[in-house]
Amino acid sequence: MSICVNNLSCKIGRKEILKNISLEINVGEIIAILGPNGSGKSTLINTISGNLKKNSGEIIINKKKIEQINLKKQALIRATMSQSHKILYDFKSKEIIELGWIQFNSSNFSEALKKVSVECNILDLLEKNFSILSGGEQQRIHFARTLIQLYNDFRDEERYYFFDEPSSNLDLSHEMTLFKILKQKANESYGVLIALHDLNLAYNFADKIAILKKGKLVHYGTPEEVLNNKNLSEVYELPIRVNKDERMIKYY
Amino acid sequence: MNKSYFFNLKSKQKIIILVLIFTFLFSLITGFWNGSYDLEIIKFFKNELDNIQQFVLKKIRFPRVILAAFVGSSLALSGACLQGLFRNPLADPGLIGVSSGAALGAAFSIVLGSEIIVGGYLKTFLLPLSAILGSVVVIVLLSIITNGFKNSNITYIILAGIAINSLAGVGIGFLTYISDDAELRGLSFWSMGSFEGISWNLIIPSIIMILITTLWTLTFARKLDIIQLGENDAHRLGVNIRKLKINIIISSSIIVGVSTSLVGMIGFVGLVVPHLVRLLGGSNHNYLLIASILFGSSLMIIADLISRTIIQPAQLPVGLITSAIGAPFFLWLIYNMKRK
């Protein structure tokens, strides 16, 4: 099963943000969404996550139309991480992670918490007050919360993770930890979609690439098919060179 | 409500709630025991009270103290829900105009209700119902001004509250002006609140409404936690935001509206209590809502006790006492926010 996005269009006010997008999110794969600012990456994630209403097209999750899946069921099947709001009241970091534990059954939570804390290397942050953490630490906590959302007992269907620039505040080593986790999730038969700026990370971690420009899907395929000098230079309006031997992309 | 509702409280919070339960019971007994009339409560148990003493205890103190508990819990609970929903520490049914909306609704029915020919039985419910209607109108107005609560900017909401309080003040002032003297008596102590004259038949329907609504409100606890992440994230975690907003609107309108219709406007309880409770034990709502209910009722019982004993045999409006406690705390809160 998979998530099929067919001819998706989305307007915000009068402006058409997404125009006729079609792609697939398959389990076991990491699909990276690339594109300059304003190309519609966040809007795409918000629409597939159900936050925004589409104007036309279909979103089919595990063979069901998104309109036919109720809110709670959606939360059991997919977890999304995007730009976070400031948290007003005092919560401990582990309490923030617990907000993602949608089944809210106490006995399994501590196991799941331990698992995700070891995975994300955040054991030392758990007891700290969330508001005093740095931007990067807060992002890692939100990441853990997103992961734990699908660590519940629900196994009847394929499940998916969506990430909108999850490592924007992270240093190199934490960023690497995060991407290794993504790879692992793909191996565990989750479907992973991630919007990125970093072309090199996309090249080296993604199984599929989708490039958006001004709301249109301009390139879609494997990294080998899609990532070449011509495509990238056109999209980013910058001279970009792809070195296939070293799997490196240079743009400066 | 989940079975695990209570098991999910951290042990520190369980202790605090236990202490608050004892505080509540202690306040209740202190309220029953004390007053301007000299009464030895031990005589109550020995059945040695004379007629007047029994009257004072059973017909004056019991209903008064019990209503104080319900009103205190309602205001505190509403404050906790509004602070959670708006994600705004200054939300309080008084500050944002819900109480004065209820007072305006009640004022309408006091002054103009005699013009409308209503059946006698309906008339007892006319007052609390018009107060609830007043609350609903205010919260709907707030929702429109803040664009469905999406714009939870502090400035917006406080300004909206000031505007609504002013409008309600104009309305109540005008009604006071055109009312004749008997009706004026009913209106004159609204702005400061009072538990004077409360009797059983007056409060039974209201207590039932508050009790049912309070139990229903406790089921919002988890959703109020999740909404702290922001509306997008809460939606993705399965929370129907619109339904939650509407439910909290209805809940606050009922408990604050009913309370205000019986005792007038009492400020600061909804603001102060949730913050104190958060300082003690944390912000997760399955602890916060229950602790606010317990703390709020204890506080109100004690405030009423002070109001009726401090210048006995005369009495002060209870709103004066809650303001005296609440205003300095409010200043401290602003100072604290500035520091952060």
Next chain:
Amino acid sequence: MNNRKYYLYLFLLLIFNWSTSQKNNSCVKTINPSKVVVAGGSITEILYFLNLEEKIVGIDVTSNFPEETKEIQSIGYVRNLSSEGILSLEPTLVLGEDDMGPPTTINQINESGIDLRIISESQNIDGIIYKIMCIGSIMGKEYETENIINNQILNQANELKNIQKKNNLKDLNIMLVLSMQPSSIIVAGNNTSGNSFIKMLGAKNIFDSFEGWKSVSKESIIKKNPDYILIPEKNLHKNSEVEKLSEDLMFKNTNAGKKGNFIFEDGMAMLGFGPRTILSALKIAKIINE
């Protein structure tokens, strides 16, 4: 009118009350008048007038005449009484006027079984005498009360009634000012104690076109042109204050201002409709007549 007619008149009133109204409004003798709580300044005055003051155990904040009232425990503001507070004074009788409140508290006091009497008030000469008689009767001192009325009030009441009959003053324009802050001048309209006082003088209240105590503009005062201005504030009774008032441009443009016709009198004496009201009305009527 002679004394006998008075008594018949009052007797009929008492019978009327006893047979038709609820117990709260009756003037029938109370069972035990030994400890009385009073909510209403004029009632307190009347109890002192009838030499019954040692029975008072509690008074409201408007009861401040005579000076001795300072020693008595206060039950607070007449519209916001406390039922438990009143009961704590262990009264046998509670006396008040119809502005006692809140209504729920009045109900509770009734329910407690304590004798609660609401003295109805007609704001005229007969009404004052009725009030005094009613209170005397409730306290079980009818004969003594009659004597006191005869000796101390009746002549003045008759004299005032004669002045009223002569009707000299019926075209005299009078206004009564309660409060004179620059921003709001509050005067007596129709259905106020101030209006009733002016009527007691036999004169005309220029502001009887609206109800209640309301604030009026300076222009409307000049337009209505009062001949006399009554001010129920004893403390302004100094010449310098009169000068200040008559300097005020607004008043200068009125008859009262031009002639300096400002009359100051104790507020409770004027508007309480107790024993002093007849005396102060008489005094003022004489001043005006000169």
